[in-house]
Amino acid sequence: AQSVTQLDSQVPVFEEAPVELRCNYSSSVSVYLFWYVQYPNQGLQLLLKYLSGSTLVKGINGFEAEFNKSQTSFHLRKPSVHISDTAEYFCAVSEAAGGTSYGKLTFGQGTILTVHP
Amino acid sequence: SQTIHQWPATLVQPVGSPLSLECTVEGTSNPNLYWYRQAAGRGLQLLFYSVGIGQISSEVPQNLSASRPQDRQFILSSKKLLLSDSGFYLCAWSAPGTGVATQYFGPGTRLLVL
Numbered sequence: 261a262q263s264v265t266q267l268d269s270q271v272p273v274f275e276e277a278p279v280e281l282r283c284n285y286s287s288s289v290s291v292y293l294f295w296y297v298q299y300p301n302q303g304l305q306l307l308l309k310y311l312s313g314s315t316l317v318k319g320i321n322g323f324e325a326e327f328n329k330s331q332t333s334f335h336l337r338k339p340s341v342h343i344s345d346t347a348e349y350f351c352a353v354s355e356a357a358g359g360t361s362y363g364k365l366t367f368g369q370g371t372i373l374t375v376h377p
Numbered sequence: 378s379q380t381i382h383q384w385p386a387t388l389v390q391p392v393g394s395p396l397s398l399e400c401t402v403e404g405t406s407n408p409n410l411y412w413y414r415q416a417a418g419r420g421l422q423l424l425f426y427s428v429g430i431g432q433i434s435s436e437v438p439q440n441l442s443a444s445r446p447q448d449r450q451f452i453l454s455s456k457k458l459l460l461s462d463s464g465f466y467l468c469a470w471s472a473p474g475t476g477v478a479t480q481y482f483g484p485g486t487r488l489l490v491l
Contacts, residue, residue: 294479303383303467303482304421350421363409363471364436365480369420 262287262353266368273341274376281336281371283351290356293334294365295325298348307349310334311356321345346375379404383468383483390490396441396455398486400468403449408470410451411480412443415465427451428473463490 267282285291292311296304308319315327325336334351351368380403390396402408412424423436425443433443440459444452451468465487469480 296482301485301487303484304469306479306481309479363480364411364423364426365421366423367421 262366264368294352296350381483387487398453400451407473411469413467
């Protein structure tokens with residue numbers, strides 16, 4: 261079984277400042293990692309994913325994340341945030357291909373990013 | 378391209394009433410389908426998933442049930458709603474099989490049980 265911990269429930273930042281949203285995971289098997297964003301009263305939108313290969317992955321809206329296997333982390337970063345980035349962000353993990361979990365995702369509790377002008 | 382629909386968008390139901398939420402996917406065949414619940418201030422909890430017609434796996438024992446009567450249709454039901462069933466219900470799909478399973482989410486249904 262997998263578990264995900266998002267270390268910050270809320271992150272307030274000023275516009276154009278950098279931001280890092282932290283995510284740690286626990287798993288006894290190889291995993292895939294995901295970041296999703298949820299705007300108020302909407303579904304989840306995929307920001308980026310790590311499947312294999314380069315540990316630095318780039319996603320939509322200028323976000324990137326780095327997979328660190330030794331620290332079991334997958335932190336999300338953006339060098340300069342905008343007001344429109346205000347949303348809730350979810351880190352998620354699934355068992356890697358070949359398993360029997362049918363891609364079931366385990367989510368963290370979410371981090372609310374609030375960008376102030 | 379693939380599209381996922383959920384309805385209704387919002388629903389207010391009295392305690393003890395039945396529930397039926399519907400999710401349909403277009404543009405793909407034999408998808409894996411998932412139901413999640415997002416309660417206020419909490420993360421997403423996987424309720425059910427399905428890898429094919431009539432095949433339902435339950436993740437959490439509860440007052441809800443799921444059915445998949447057609448390949449791209451996934452229904453969440455309850456015979457008698459509880460206050461604790463309130464929440465935001467999200468349906469998702471992923472490509473069939475046990476490979477890479479990026480999930481794509483629908484717009485959600487907000488359920489308030491009074």
